Amino acid sequence: MSDKLLVIGETRDGVLRNVTFEAIAAAKKIKPDGEIVGVLCGEDELEKQGQEMIYYGADRVVTLKNSTLKTYTSDGFGQAVMSVIDEESPYGIVMGHTAVGKDLTPKIAAKLESGLISDATDIEVDGDEVVFTRPIYSGKAFEKKTITSGLVFVTIRPNNIPALDRDGSRSGDIQAKDVDVTDLRMVIKDVIRKASEGVDLSEANVIVAGGRGVKSADGFKPLYELADVLGGAVGASRGACDADYCDYSLQIGQTGKVVTPDLYIAVGISGAIQHLAGMSNSKVIVAINKDPEANIFNVADYGIVGDLFEVVPMLIEEIKKI
Numbered sequence: 001m002s003d004k005l006l007v008i009g010e011t012r013d014g015v016l017r018n019v020t021f022e023a024i025a026a027a028k029k030i031k032p033d034g035e036i037v038g039v040l041c042g043e044d045e046l047e048k049q050g051q052e053m054i055y056y057g058a059d060r061v062v063t064l065k066n067s068t069l070k071t072y073t074s075d076g077f078g079q080a081v082m083s084v085i086d087e088e089s090p091y092g093i094v095m096g097h098t099a100v101g102k103d104l105t106p107k108i109a110a111k112l113e114s115g116l117i118s119d120a121t122d123i124e125v126d127g128d129e130v131v132f133t134r135p136i137y138s139g140k141a142f143e144k145k146t147i148t149s150g151l152v153f154v155t156i157r158p159n160n161i162p163a164l165d166r167d168g169s170r171s172g173d174i175q176a177k178d179v180d181v182t183d184l185r186m187v188i189k190d191v192i193r194k195a196s197e198g199v200d201l202s203e204a205n206v207i208v209a210g211g212r213g214v215k216s217a218d219g220f221k222p223l224y225e226l227a228d229v230l231g232g233a234v235g236a237s238r239g240a241c242d243a244d245y246c247d248y249s250l251q252i253g254q255t256g257k258v259v260t261p262d263l264y265i266a267v268g269i270s271g272a273i274q275h276l277a278g279m280s281n282s283k284v285i286v287a288i289n290k291d292p293e294a295n296i297f298n299v300a301d302y303g304i305v306g307d308l309f310e311v312v313p314m315l316i317e318e319i320k321k322i
C-alpha cells in the first residue's frame with residue numbers, strides 16, 4: 001500500500017493560507033513516516049509557495065499550471081487535482097475545510113467513489129487505525145470516525161491542528177506541470193472584490209464579534225478598534241447582518257463562517273444556537289451582554305454583564321496600556 005499523502009494547498013492573492021500548513025501537519029499525524037506531496041493549482045508556477053510548503057513539512061510539491069486555474073472553479077481545479085491523484089495513487093488526501101475545500105473535496109470523492117471525512121478537528125493514531133474527531137449537530141457533540149478501507153480522504157477545520165514549525169533548511173523537489181483542463185462548463189472572467197481590511201476572519205486568532213445589541217453600523221466602530229488593538233478581526237451575528245450593521249461576509253454561525261480562534265469576544269450577542277454553531281469551539285470565549293440570563297454566558301469562559309458601550313471602550317483603554 002502507498003504511504004503517500006497528498007496535501008492540496010490553497011492560496012489567496014498568491015499567498016498560501018495557514019490551513020495549508022495545518023493540513024501538512026495533519027498528513028504527518030496520519031502517516032508520520034509517509035511521503036507528503038503538496039499540490040498547488042494556479043495560473044503561474046507557484047514555486048515560492050511550493051517552497052513554503054516544503055519548509056512546513058512537505059517532502060515535495062507538484063504545481064499544476066493552466067491559464068484557467070487563475071481563479072478557483074470546482075471543475076478546473078477538480079480536473080487538475082484528479083490528474084495528480086491518478087499519477088500518484090496516494091494513501092490519503094488532506095485539505096483545509098475552507099469554502100474551496102468544502103466545494104472541491106466532495107466532487108473529487110464522488111469521482112473516486114471514495115468516502116470523505118469532512119471538518120476534522122483532531123486526529124489520533126492508534127497502531128494502524130487513524131481516528132478523526134469531527135463536530136456534529138452544529139457543534140453540540142463530537143463523533144469519532146475511522147476509515148477501514150480505501151482512500152483516507154479528509155478535510156480539516158482551520159485553527160485546530162497546529163502547523164509544524166517552519167524549517168527553512170528543508171529542501172525538496174518542486175515539479176511544475178502544465179495540465180490539461182478541458183470542457184469547462186464555467187470560466188471566471190474576473191473577480192470584483194469588495195475592499196476588505198485587516199485580518200482574514202476565518203484565520204484570525206482573535207475575533208471580536210458584534211450582535212444586534214451593537215445597535216448600528218456606527219456602533220461597530222469601537223469593535224473594530226478593539227479588534228485592532230488585539231490584532232484580530234471583526235465578526236458578527238446574523239442579527240447584526242440582517243439589521244444591516246455590517247456585511248454578510250462577517251456572519252458567523254450555522255449559515256455563516258465557522259471559526260475557532262484562540263479568543264472570541266461576543267459583544268451584544270444573545271447566543272442563539274445557530275450562532276453557537278459557528279464559534280462554540282473557540283479556545284477562550286468572552287461574552288459582553290447586559291442581560292445576565294443571555295444564553296451566550298452558558299458557553300463563555302469569562303462573562304461581563306454590562307453595557308457594551310461602556311465596557312468596550314474601557315477594554316480598549318486598558319489593553320492599550322499593556
Ligand code: FAD
Pocket residue numbers: 210211212213214236237238239240251252253254255256257267268269270271272273274275278288289290291294306307308309
Ligand atoms: P439578539 O438575539 O437580538 O441579541 C442581542 C443581544 O444584545 C441580547 O442578548 C441583548 O441582551 C444584548 N444587548 C442589547 N443591548 C446591549 C448593550 N447595550 N450592551 C450589552 N448587550 C446588549 N444567527 C447567527 O448569528 N449566525 C448564523 O449563521 C445563523 N443562522 C441561522 C440559520 C437559521 C436557519 C435560522 C432560523 C437562524 C439563524 N441565525 C443565525 C439567527 C439566530 O437564530 C439569531 O436570531 C441571531 O443569532 C440573533 O442575533 P443576535 O444575538 O445579534 O441578536
